[in-house]
């Protein structure tokens with residue numbers, strides 16, 4: 001009996017969330033990492049939240065009315081990148097090709113929406129997903145670490161450095177967009193605006209008025225771009241909160257990872273940025289988000 005794929009609806013949130021929780025629990029407990037989806041409530045809430053986002057689309061696989069797994073595709077206009085995740089398949093259905101069917105559905109949808117760049121953040125402890133993504137055409141671009149700890153500013157009782165301040169207005173946003181374009185080749189304006197609306201976007205403006213970096217929040221859904229590692233460190237050091245379970249740092253940025261470890265941050269879990277389609281390696285130091 002073959003599986004069918006259909007769009008996910010709000011009343012599927014519970015079954016899909018439970019599968020997400022179970023699938024992540026199995027894999028994280030096998031490797032001794034904390035689970036990315038720590039409780040059923042978290043997992044169901046995550047699905048509900050994604051389903052209410054007009055830029056995210058979920059589909060599920062089911063057989064004889066029983067849900068086997070689900071996947072989301074996200075867009076971040078005007079960024080040309082489409083992002084896949086979370087993908088979860090019930091442990092009892094693993095190995096039956098359900099993951100592949102869901103991936104094919106998400107990739108087909110991205111192509112229909114004219115996205116030639118598709119990205120995802122993979123959990124490398126799970127060889128299954130690495131194999132699946134590789135077979136679907138994704139290549140590994142950047143190993144990451146989720147860095148966890150208390151914000152340095154709070155820990156050291158520091159006030160914000162003179163050069164790091166909140167993003168205040170549209171002009172700041174367009175200057176950040178310009179910096180992002182020089183690093184990535186495109187802006188991440190939607191995510192920056194979301195962080196701005198939440199009051200967590202920060203910018204470094206040097207004394208001569210040059211914009212040297214910005215952070216769309218320091219956290220798992222935030223990203224940051226900076227002209228130098230010193231600027232990136234300043235953005236991290238001046239964050240008044242770490243949003244969510246931590247933030248991703250590129251593992252190959254030795255200087256920043258070493259500095260974070262020396263400043264009391266711990267590595268929570270590893271991850272891999274994987275991509276299909278054109279990819280420009282960022283031309284400046286960055287912190288990626290859970291999306292890309």
Ligand SMILES: CC(C)(COP(=O)(O)OP(=O)(O)OC[C@H]1O[C@@H](n2cnc3c(N)ncnc32)[C@H](O)[C@@H]1OP(=O)(O)O)[C@@H](O)C(=O)NCCC(=O)NCCS
Nearest residue numbers: 023088089094095096097098099100122123128129131132
């Ligand atoms: C990752 C996940 C979605 C895969 O679902 P699935 O239905 O088992 O995936 P599929 O069977 O379609 O594909 C897995 C592929 O890996 C292959 N594979 C698994 N382990 C392998 C190994 N060690 N070496 C080589 N190939 C391997 C399988 O043979 C299969 O390929 P095939 O279909 O060509 O034979 C599912 O295991 C899951 O939900 N895991 C927990 C959550 C998770 O990690 N999600 C991804 C986060 S990045």
